[in-house]
Amino acid sequence: MKTLGYDRPLYILPFDHRSSLELEMFGWGVPLSAAQAAEISAAKEIIYDGFKAAVEGGVPKERAGILVDEQFGARILRDATARGFTTAYPVEKSGQSELDFEYGEHVAEHLTSFHPTFCKVLLRYNPEGDPALNARQAARLKWLSDLLHDETQSAGFMLELLVPPENPQLERLGGDRGAYDATLRPRLMVRAIEELQARGVEPDVWKVEGLDRREDCERVVAAARRGSREHVGCIVLGRGESDEKVQQWLTTAAGVPGFIGFAVGRTSFWDPLVEYRAKKKTRDAAVAEIASRFRAFVDVFERACARWAAAPVPRHAESST
Numbered sequence: 001m002k003t004l005g006y007d008r009p010l011y012i013l014p015f016d017h018r019s020s021l022e023l024e025m026f027g028w029g030v031p032l033s034a035a036q037a038a039e040i041s042a043a044k045e046i047i048y049d050g051f052k053a054a055v056e057g058g059v060p061k062e063r064a065g066i067l068v069d070e071q072f073g074a075r076i077l078r079d080a081t082a083r084g085f086t087t088a089y090p091v092e093k094s095g096q097s098e099l100d101f102e103y104g105e106h107v108a109e110h111l112t113s114f115h116p117t118f119c120k121v122l123l124r125y126n127p128e129g130d131p132a133l134n135a136r137q138a139a140r141l142k143w144l145s146d147l148l149h150d151e152t153q154s155a156g157f158m159l160e161l162l163v164p165p166e167n168p169q170l171e172r173l174g175g176d177r178g179a180y181d182a183t184l185r186p187r188l189m190v191r192a193i194e195e196l197q198a199r200g201v202e203p204d205v206w207k208v209e210g211l212d213r214r215e216d217c218e219r220v221v222a223a224a225r226r227g228s229r230e231h232v233g234c235i236v237l238g239r240g241e242s243d244e245k246v247q248q249w250l251t252t253a254a255g256v257p258g259f260i261g262f263a264v265g266r267t268s269f270w271d272p273l274v275e276y277r278a279k280k281k282t283r284d285a286a287v288a289e290i291a292s293r294f295r296a297f298v299d300v301f302e303r304a305c306a307r308w309a310a311a312p313v314p315r316h317a318e319s320s321t
Helices: 019-025 034-056 070-082 104-114 131-148 167-172 177-198 214-224 243-254 266-277 283-310 315-319
Strands: 010-014 064-067 086-090 118-124 156-162 205-209 233-237 259-263
Touching: 010 034, 010 086, 010 233, 010 283, 019 034, 019 266, 034 064, 034 070, 034 266, 034 283, 070 086, 070 104, 086 104, 104 131, 118 131, 131 156, 131 177, 156 177, 167 177, 177 205, 177 214, 205 214, 214 233, 214 243, 233 243, 243 259, 243 283, 259 283, 266 283
Parallel strands: 010 064, 010 259, 064 086, 086 118, 118 156, 156 205, 205 233, 233 259
Antiparallel strands: none
16 A cells, blocks of 8 residues: 655646536537537646646745646646646546546546546535445545555545535524534535545545634544545635635645645636636736736745744743743
């Protein structure tokens, strides 16, 4: 078995979006025509060019990576690998509430074809949700986890954990999604991580929703790294939130050992792409704005890391060592 974990800085620009691009941005249903598929692939080339421009503009190459799908980004994946970028490859079917794999039991063959740094899976899992659904999803993830931790597989395992509210949970909070995110979701995230670990699911990197409080970030890391998992890393996903909200999440997480970076996609590229498609921006301007937004998130995270590292140690911490 391979050594578990990944604890180096990791700044991901994710654009593995498939159904959301087809429906929300382009307004197309499936099946797509060849011309429509080509247009989506071309849009992803713009995002990729923005990523490369960000690296050329100062984002450390050894810390930067992309997450893009095979369907619309096969050429990008191969080019990024050839250039030595970190790559993550999604294997879940897009737009489904229950986890299933895009290529079924042939995941390993596709990983061999693209040689990504990480195999990524998106999971919606609420510990207070349907027990049968949770068990089915966990069983599928354990199969993938075992596959990826075999010595014959080079890709690490990145698990994107979303903990959507169940209706009774929201009802208890008067339907307030903000209250759910602030008060209930952090505890459920910890429970979800521990339950999945108990079911044999062992990611090298947990890609998790942002948290408002440092103590909640610490609890998530403690769960992710409990036992012999001390090298497992956590990264913050953007969830399509505003720049201000994402920056708040990154600043909070950056000061917690174990949070190694982020994966912020829609907040980085969505508006520039929409404006480009509406002919309000040139292609070059869209590329430049994506690069600027991604680089700004890197700067926010790294500045916060530096501030926390330079902060004086509290007296209670000194006395406990």
